Structure formats: C-alpha cells, structure tokens
Amino acid sequence: MSDTPLFARLWLKPDPASLAPLAKVAVYGLLIFWAIVVIGPLYWVLITSFKLPIDVDNGPFYFPFIDFKPSLDAWHYLFVDVGNDTIRPYINSVIVAVFATFAAVIIGSFAAYALVRIQFQVKTATILTFIGLLVAIVVAVAALHIYWGLAVIVAIALFLIFLSTVAARFKRGLGNRDIEFWIISNRIMPPIVAVLPIYLMFQQVHFWTRTSR
C-alpha cells in the first residue's frame, strides 16, 4: 500500500463497503452544492423578512447584524397589525387540507382495497349508455331548457330500463386494471376544464353574490 503512488491511492477504496477518498470528496461536494441550492433561497427569504424596506432597497445585504440590523417590523405587521387577515387564510388552508386529505385517504383506501380483492367486470355498453345519458341531460337542460330534475329522473329511468333489458346481451367489458387507469387518468384533466362548469353552476345559484364571514 505504501508503495502505491499518492494519486493512485486517492482512487483506492480502503474497504469494499466504503468509497475511495476522491470519490468521497466528489460525493460530498455535489451533495453540499445541492444543499446550498436548496437552502439558499429559503435563507434569503428568511433574512428578507427581518429587513426594513430601506434595507431591501439599499441591498443586497446578506448577513444580519453584520450587513444590516434585523427588525421584527414585517412580522409585527403580519401577526399584529393585520393579524386577522393572516390567521383567516391560514385556517382556511388547514381546513381544506385536513378534510381533503381525510376524504381522499378514506375513499381511495376503500377503492384500492376493493380493486385488489374483488374482480369487477363492467360492460362497455353500460358505460357508453351512462355517458350518452349524461350528454343527453346536458343537451336537454342547456339547449332545450328542460327542467334539470325532470331530465335527471328520465335519464335514471332509461338507464335502469337498459340495465334490466338490453345490457345482458352485451359481452365486452372492462376489468380492474381499466378502472384503476380510469381513476388515475383523471389527474390528466386540466384544472380549467373542472373549474368552468363549477363557475357556471355557482353563477346559477348566485353563489358569488353571497358574503362570507
């Protein structure tokens, strides 16, 4: 080992379970570089929150107590001067996050458990009829101005008649993997496609004109 040149020794592993000295330097160097990339922006936001507007304007200043005198002015404004405006959106976020996560976990777990344990066979004709009736409801309500309750009841009745009569004649069907892919593929839907109908429905019930506390 002592006869090996220094440069060659830098590439040698001391034991099979560890890295060669140069490899170790390269790994630590790259990891530390990315750690700086990650922490840098967060550090800048943190120290900016302790700056007065004049410190931001005269900057860039990097080190509190050295470059500039830290101030709690921004935090005081956020939690004391406009405290309610800070707390309310925070509580809104917590409520939405907790309930949405809870609902997603419960509903998703049930569906996942059933899809793993039970083999489903949904007939393609049934699915196409269901989609066709949904389209018919939209056309009836939007274009023909038929009362939506009536349209829904007629569509349900037609669907039940289809299920109890013609549906049994069709053979081709979809299995569990198709249902899984269909549920997951809904993530592909652009948000605007989901938002527009909700916006119009809320317009219909004058949701936007109501005030919230």
Add this chain to the structure above:
Amino acid sequence: MAIATSLNISRPEESRIAAWMELHSGRLMVLPAVLIVLAFALFQLIISAYLSLIRFKLAPGGYKLTFVGFYNFQRLRFGAQQYHFLGTFGVFGPFEWALAALAAATFLYWLYRYARSPAFRPFGFVGRLICAGTGFAVVLLILATVLAPGGFPGSLMTTLVYVAAGVAAQFAIGLGLALLCAQPIRFRNWFRVIFFVPLMVTPVGIAYTFRMLADMEKGPLSPLRFALHLGEFAWATDPWSARFVVLLGDTWQWTPFMFIVMLAAVEARPHEQIEAARIDGAGPLQIFRHVTWPAIAPIAATVVLIRLIEAFKIVDLPNVLTNGGPGLATESLTLHAFIAWRTQDLGGSAALGYFLLFISTVTCVSLFNFGVVRARRYQA
C-alpha cells in the same frame, strides 16, 4: 350458535343484511370513488365540451350562451388567437424543410415497421397513428415557431418547453442525488431531509422567492451582474431567459419529488447482483447500465409519467413570476386558459382546456404504453 348470539346476528333480517353487505361489499367500496370521479371529472368534461362550443355573454340578470359550433377551436388554430396559442410562424428555409422531411420519414418508418410486425393490431395502429400525427405536428410547430426566422412560440410551445426541459432536468438531478445519497457516507439522512424541503413550500411562495432572487438590481445575485460585466441585463425582458427562470423555479420545487421516489427505488435494487457484478470486475457505469437501471426503470417511467401529468398544468410560477411576460413568452396553456376565463371568454377557455387535455392525454398514454409497460416487461 354461541358466536352468532354474541354477535347479535341470530335474527333472520339482520343476517340477511349482513349477507347482502358481504355480497355487495366490493361495489360499495368502489362506489364512493366512482361517484366522486363521475361528479368531478366526467360530468365536468361533458359540460366543458358543451362550453367549448358556445359563446358566453353577460346579459341583464345573468348570462347568455350562444351556440357557435367549432368557432372557438378554429379561432385558436387558424384565426385571431393563432399567434397566442400556436405562435407566429416563421418562413421555412432548406434546413427546416430537411428536418420536417426527416421527421416525416421517421414517423412513417415507425408506422410501417409496426404494420409489418407480427404484433400488429388495428387498435394499436390507430393509437400509433394518433401518436405519430401529434408528434409530427409538434415537430412542425418547433420548426415554424422556434427555428424558422421570424417565428415566435405561443402558449402551446411554451408549455411543451416547460414539460420537456423541466421534467428532464428534474429527473436527471433527482436520480443523480438519489444515487449520491445511496452511497455509504455520513450525514446522508441530513441531506435527504434538506433535499425534501422545497416540496413543502407553496408554488406561489416559490414564485415570489425566485422573483426576489432573480432581481438583478437588489437580489443576492446582483454582484454577479457586475462581475460578469452584463451591464443593464434584465432576465425578464428576454423571452428565453424569462422561460429559463420559470424552469429554474419549477426544477427547484419538483426535483425533491423525483429524488424521494428514485431514492426508494435505488435503495430497493438487488444488492446481491451488484456485489456479484463488482466481484466479476464490472465498473460503476456497467453496474448502473446492466443492474441498477433495469431494476429502477419501471419506477422511473412511472414517476416521469406522474410528473408529466402535473407539468402540463403549470400555472402558478409563470403567473406570479412574470405574469406570462415579456409579451406572451412565459405564458403556459393553463395560464392562457385562465386569462381567457378572466376576460369572460369561457368558450375559448374551454377549447384551450380541451386542446391541453388532448396533448397531455396523447403524451401520457404514449409514455405509459411505450415507457411504463415496456420497462415492466424489461424488468420481468
């Protein structure tokens, strides 16, 4: 009997209910998810399809919807909104024509090979035809709006740049960090925690952070401007530098997602095979190529697919960071649709949503069929 008595299911009607529940438990368990997806996806898709065929107009006491057929789609492809959606087309020179011909020949050869293969299925051919057609249209768009002189990309091209460059960079960095963190070194748990942090920051917060960082007058990198003699350089005034800053923010935010999933995949690779390859004298690159990559490929393809789905919906970063500017340079399709919605162009907004849905579906289904499924077969 004693058990039945203790469970209080001795009465016939209760046992009937229990039997019915047992029989239908599968359907009952799937039903909530199916109903949610129907209520929040299928129904919305149908309503949005209808909206894409109408013109929305405010009227006394509410609004008026006028049926206009495919006018909203035509306006985006050939009409007044073409520059916004597809971009401004430049003039093709010999180089652009040559590349277009090469792309056409490649796609045709791919289809020909499938048509002559024993695995040929009519449904598969139609799928490949859609995939090749979309791919060729994207190549033409790149040539006409990016490479051809006088061309300028629209929101579709900008979105494709975010998706392709962003996901590729995030995957490469995430996989690289995962391989580094899987090495036998000290503090690796610390690095894992630190690298995961950006995923917990809200996208709007990240956009404001990068707005501060990219400020070339007062930001932390402003001394670099003087050191590199960049003069009065402002990234926000140049289209490609503005897109690059949006990509930087997106990469900073989403690399941890790739990292954490790929780290789990790298740590689950077969260590016995790696050890055997090492004893046989294989180098690190050979071990990665022949042992690690086949083991992590299915997870890599799946995580890229998930990220692709989300990347197509990018809106927060360009909206807060640049507001879509300079001009339309950083405007993504979702931001374009959002701006159309804010200006009460609900039909145009829905049509944009459908174009985005088509592009992202073709991309994701193609990746699933040619990436995820093949990677799983390769592993098996």
